Amino acid sequence: MNLSELAQGIAGGGDGREIPVTGLFSDSRAVQPGALFAALSGVKADGASFVREAEAKGAVAILAAEGADLPTDLPVLRAADPRRALALMAARFSGPQPKTIVAVTGTSGKTSIAAFVRQIWSAAGHPAASIGTTGVVAPGRDEYGSLTTPDPIELARLMAELAAEGVTHAAMEASSHGLDQRRLDGVHLSAAAFINLGRDHLDYHPTVEDYFAAKMRLFDTLLPTGAPAVIFADDTWSDRAMAIALQSGADVLTVGRKGTFLALKRLEHERHRQIAEIEAEGRIHRVVLPLAGEFQMANALVAAGLAIATGVEPGQALHSLEGLKGAPGRLELAGTTASGAPVFVDYAHKPEALENVLSAVRPFTTGRVIVVFGCGGDRDRGKRPIMGEIASRLADIAIVTDDNPRSEVPASIRAEIMAAAPGAEEIGDRHAAIRAAVASAGAGDTVVIAGKGHETGQTVGTTVHPFSDHQEVRAAIREAGQ
Ligand SMILES: CC(=O)N[C@H]1[C@@H](OP(=O)(O)OP(=O)(O)OC[C@H]2O[C@@H](n3ccc(=O)[nH]c3=O)[C@H](O)[C@@H]2O)O[C@H](CO)[C@@H](O)[C@@H]1O[C@H](C)C(=O)N[C@@H](C)C(=O)N[C@H](CCC(=O)O)C(=O)O
Ligand SMILES: Nc1ncnc2c1ncn2[C@@H]1O[C@H](COP(=O)(O)OP(=O)(O)OP(=O)(O)O)[C@@H](O)[C@H]1O
Numbered sequence: 001m002n003l004s005e006l007a008q009g010i011a012g013g014g015d016g017r018e019i020p021v022t023g024l025f026s027d028s029r030a031v032q033p034g035a036l037f038a039a040l041s042g043v044k045a046d047g048a049s050f051v052r053e054a055e056a057k058g059a060v061a062i063l064a065a066e067g068a069d070l071p072t073d074l075p076v077l078r079a080a081d082p083r084r085a086l087a088l089m090a091a092r093f094s095g096p097q098p099k100t101i102v103a104v105t106g107t108s109g110k111t112s113i114a115a116f117v118r119q120i121w122s123a124a125g126h127p128a129a130s131i132g133t134t135g136v137v138a139p140g141r142d143e144y145g146s147l148t149t150p151d152p153i154e155l156a157r158l159m160a161e162l163a164a165e166g167v168t169h170a171a172m173e174a175s176s177h178g179l180d181q182r183r184l185d186g187v188h189l190s191a192a193a194f195i196n197l198g199r200d201h202l203d204y205h206p207t208v209e210d211y212f213a214a215k216m217r218l219f220d221t222l223l224p225t226g227a228p229a230v231i232f233a234d235d236t237w238s239d240r241a242m243a244i245a246l247q248s249g250a251d252v253l254t255v256g257r258k259g260t261f262l263a264l265k266r267l268e269h270e271r272h273r274q275i276a277e278i279e280a281e282g283r284i285h286r287v288v289l290p291l292a293g294e295f296q297m298a299n300a301l302v303a304a305g306l307a308i309a310t311g312v313e314p315g316q317a318l319h320s321l322e323g324l325k326g327a328p329g330r331l332e333l334a335g336t337t338a339s340g341a342p343v344f345v346d347y348a349h350k351p352e353a354l355e356n357v358l359s360a361v362r363p364f365t366t367g368r369v370i371v372v373f374g375c376g377g378d379r380d381r382g383k384r385p386i387m388g389e390i391a392s393r394l395a396d397i398a399i400v401t402d403d404n405p406r407s408e409v410p411a412s413i414r415a416e417i418m419a420a421a422p423g424a425e426e427i428g429d430r431h432a433a434i435r436a437a438v439a440s441a442g443a444g445d446t447v448v449i450a451g452k453g454h455e456t457g458q459t460v461g462t463t464v465h466p467f468s469d470h471q472e473v474r475a476a477i478r479e480a481g482q
């Protein structure tokens, strides 16, 4: 593709330049000959200082912010918002995307909702994909990815690959980082959804309002006017999300107890499933959701809403909920102890998620709720005492352990949690903590191993040690039985 074609209507300065561009890069270290290098200013570095390196590696053009001072003789494309310009160019460069793409935002539930939408579409006969924290899942693919929302160049390439493989429907997670950094700006959305807002990523976003505003870009900037916005109606932030979506001209469809598009009329919990009555288009549907936890019902309603909004018949979408499989590591039953106590692995690594998961298991726990959890290093420190308080309030036995300490001193992270968790026990070694929890569980008890979910490693310093909560639970149960 020529530079002028690539830039047309997106960035200034490239008009008429018939220079072939063979690829797009925002990291100078990866630049290939013939590439356009996007010099972006980031959290840690300024891409402008790597222009010479990109040029030396064979870059043929630069994309930069208006006014950025660049040491180069290469043609420079200028844009007021270069991250958005890069996402739009990447989409143009990579080509066709699946016909129907939906994105979901919110603090907790995105991975689950994306996985559920994929399953409902597949049941309706559509070749479907999901993209998010647990990776990319599509017919013939199950690949782990490192980011919840991939960077825009990779995302555009992935969408084009999926389309070429025959995938017509894709559901993706829109993280606040992803939205803020314009990673999704080149994605052609058919519908979008909001699930909830809680505390997260306050190391990146200066305030909760800023965090919320980043999430709302999905509706006020990215969703085309008139497209459906599915909004979970029962969260404390729902009304504000609805108002923003309405103001932006979206077709707002609400789901939940207060919802009107899919109205949850009644919900009954059993140990590993829940039975719901859901009203859609004036008809009541009885649905047996084979997953524990009321929050999963919320996720299922948003997923069904997205599937219906993109053409699946309501009765069929709701019926598909009966066959849903939870996303890996989301309140997933990893084993049952010899005394009959279920042991769940869950990805709760932020306050509301921990609160929800502990509340979710209480109704079917006749004995004690036992939780093992920690907090990641190099992430929002403010959540540590909040999670400590939640665990000691909602669990009968709370064991504070290590999550991914990263560059921090593990004992200091635990101390920040312990300070707000009266009565909690501290066992730094996650292997030992899981064993202690499993060993102490008796009949009627429920064990929750929180924080790492699907993860397969534990990051200590910069080393990732193989570690799986699932495997540890199974080993602990085996050893306890010997
Ligand atoms: C903090 C953060 O989000 N950083 C993201 C951001 O990087 P950045 O632009 O701020 O990076 P920077 O280091 O300041 O560098 C500025 C620019 O100089 C370039 N550079 C840098 C060094 C060099 O030698 N040459 C060079 O060209 C960089 O490529 C970059 O373009 O933009 C990059 C491109 O899109 C992302 O890859 C990168 O994600 C990093 C790896 C990351 O860890 N992000 C996490 C926190 C994240 O995004 N998480 C969310 C949410 C998780 C969830 O809750 O589910 C996610 O979506 O995964
Ligand atoms: N609707 C919900 N409301 C509250 N908590 C939830 C909800 N859905 C999931 N959770 C909790 O959050 C955890 C993560 O769920 P999920 O991975 O689906 O969310 P996510 O938004 O993708 O999170 P992340 O941003 O960490 O990737 C679950 O393991 C569970 O503890």
Ligand SMILES: N[C@H](CCC[C@H](N)C(=O)O)C(=O)O
Pocket: 148, 349, 375, 376, 377, 379, 403, 404, 451, 452, 455
């Ligand atoms: N995408 C999230 C995942 C956190 C998972 C948790 N196990 C931790 O390490 O804090 C993050 O990087 O902040």
Ligand SMILES: [Mg+2]
Pocket: 110, 111, 132, 133, 134, 148, 173
């Ligand atoms: Mg996720």
